[in-house]
Amino acid sequence: xxxxxVPSTASATPPSDPSKTQVLSVRVLVGGSxxxxxxxxxxxxxxxxxxxxxxxxxxxxxxxxxxxWASALAAAGCRAPVLNxxxxxxxxxxxxxxxxxxxxxxxxxxxSQNTSSAAAKTWAQQNIFAGSxxxxxxxxxxxxxxxxxxxxxxNYPNTTPQFDNITNASTGGAxxxxxxxxxxxxxxxxxxxxxxxFTGSSEDSNHQVLAVGIAKVIDKTYYVINDSGxxxxxxxxKLRQTAGHVDKDVLGGCTASSKRNPADKDHSGVWGYDxxxxxxxxxxxQPYTKLTLKGPPF
Amino acid sequence: MPYVFxxxxxxxxxxxxxxxxxxxxxxxxxxxxxxSTSDDGNVGNPVxxxxxxxxxxxxxxxxxxxxxxxxxxxxxxYDL
Numbered sequence: 541x542x543x544x545x546v547p548s549t550a551s552a553t554p555p556s557d558p559s560k561t562q563v564l565s566v567r568v569l570v571g572g573s574x575x576x577x578x579x580x581x582x583x584x585x586x587x588x589x590x591x592x593x594x595x596x597x598x599x600x601x602x603x604x605x606x607x608x609w610a611s612a613l614a615a616a617g618c619r620a621p622v623l624n625x626x627x628x629x630x631x632x633x634x635x636x637x638x639x640x641x642x643x644x645x646x647x648x649x650x651x652s653q654n655t656s657s658a659a660a661k662t663w664a665q666q667n668i669f670a671g672s673x674x675x676x677x678x679x680x681x682x683x684x685x686x687x688x689x690x691x692x693x694x695n696y697p698n699t700t701p702q703f704d705n706i707t708n709a710s711t712g713g714a715x716x717x718x719x720x721x722x723x724x725x726x727x728x729x730x731x732x733x734x735x736x737x738f739t740g741s742s743e744d745s746n747h748q749v750l751a752v753g754i755a756k757v758i759d760k761t762y763y764v765i766n767d768s769g770x771x772x773x774x775x776x777x778k779l780r781q782t783a784g785h786v787d788k789d790v791l792g793g794c795t796a797s798s799k800r801n802p803a804d805k806d807h808s809g810v811w812g813y814d815x816x817x818x819x820x821x822x823x824x825x826q827p828y829t830k831l832t833l834k835g836p837p838f
Numbered sequence: 839m840p841y842v843f844x845x846x847x848x849x850x851x852x853x854x855x856x857x858x859x860x861x862x863x864x865x866x867x868x869x870x871x872x873x874s875t876s877d878d879g880n881v882g883n884p885v886x887x888x889x890x891x892x893x894x895x896x897x898x899x900x901x902x903x904x905x906x907x908x909x910x911x912x913x914x915x916y917d918l
Contacts, residue, residue, distance in 0.1 A: 542895060543895065547842075559843070560844075560846075563857060565849035757897055762899070788856070795899070799899045
């Protein structure tokens with residue numbers, strides 16, 4: 541528990557300008573066109589290339605990480621290309637990337653790199669898509685990195701993209717803990733995928749979210765998140781409702797905190813995220829996203 | 839009677855309510871008062887003696903909001 545030392549005053553009347561201690565602050569990644577777009581995975585029923593025994597894996601069921609990737613790439617202004625034979629093109633009316641079109645892009649990318657659809661499927665399962673218990677993408681994959689760089693090149697033909705999903709990744713900590721790699725990435729304008737752990741779960745981690753901001757609550761650090769699956773999907777509208785000042789109730793719902801969703805009756809009213817198991821920064825996108833951390837009003 | 843008066847604010851200078859606090863006397867003095875601010879973040883307390891007093895404080899994040907309409911997600915491990 542922190543403390544401050546304050547003098548006593550002789551008068552029973554409160555001074556007009558009493559001692560003040562700042563206990564709350566929040567900054568969120570904002571670019572020229574707003575914040576980092578957020579996606580609700582429940583809105584996408586696309587089946588995943590790697591299936592479980594039941595054959596029921598979809599973006600809705602297991603696409604939390606994919607939504608995080610799509611958010612970062614949508615923030616970079618990436619639009620969905622079309623594969624013609626082995627060559628991609630970007631139609632003039634191409635829509636901004638979303639989880640569904642990003643999933644298709646990765647499958648198309650495998651086709652573009654292989655001589656047959658069968659070979660592409662095997663290659664993609666080895667180099668792009670994760671196993672049936674590990675979300676959609678191999679987040680640490682250099683093939684994924686190459687595919688993203690090609691996507692950026694298609695959208696920004698006169699640039700040399702240097703997307704980096706490799707360098708800044710490590711273990712996290714309990715919610716409220718400052719994770720230096722996460723903070724540094726956000727300070728540099730890079731969103732960060734967090735593997736978060738449900739309160740009370742026996743697994744190491746259960747869900748992926750995208751860190752898009754930093755909140756300080758006294759001496760604790762919480763990360764503002766886009767959450768594709770639970771609670772508040774997009775934090776910016778909620779933060780804007782606070783009329784320019786920081787609101788601890790809103791922060792409880794917009795950050796990867798243990799108070800994220802206490803009203804969930806299926807989890808005895810205490811459910812939330814109690815730790816960040818691992819993180820992975822999505823670096824090298826800032827020249828396209830122009831994201832920087834900004835405080836309120838957003 | 840001297841008073842200790844203090845305010846907890848956010849980064850816009852707006853008072854923050856519901857900060858749990860404990861007021862300690864000068865030096866190694868014991869606890870004089872404690873509570874949770876509910877009046878716009880203000881702490882105003884009469885104290886028996888002048889001098890520097892210490893306020894220890896803590897703040898819980900709020901209860902958030904269910905919102906968002908979460909997806910039906912099976913618990914899975916994610917290897918980052």
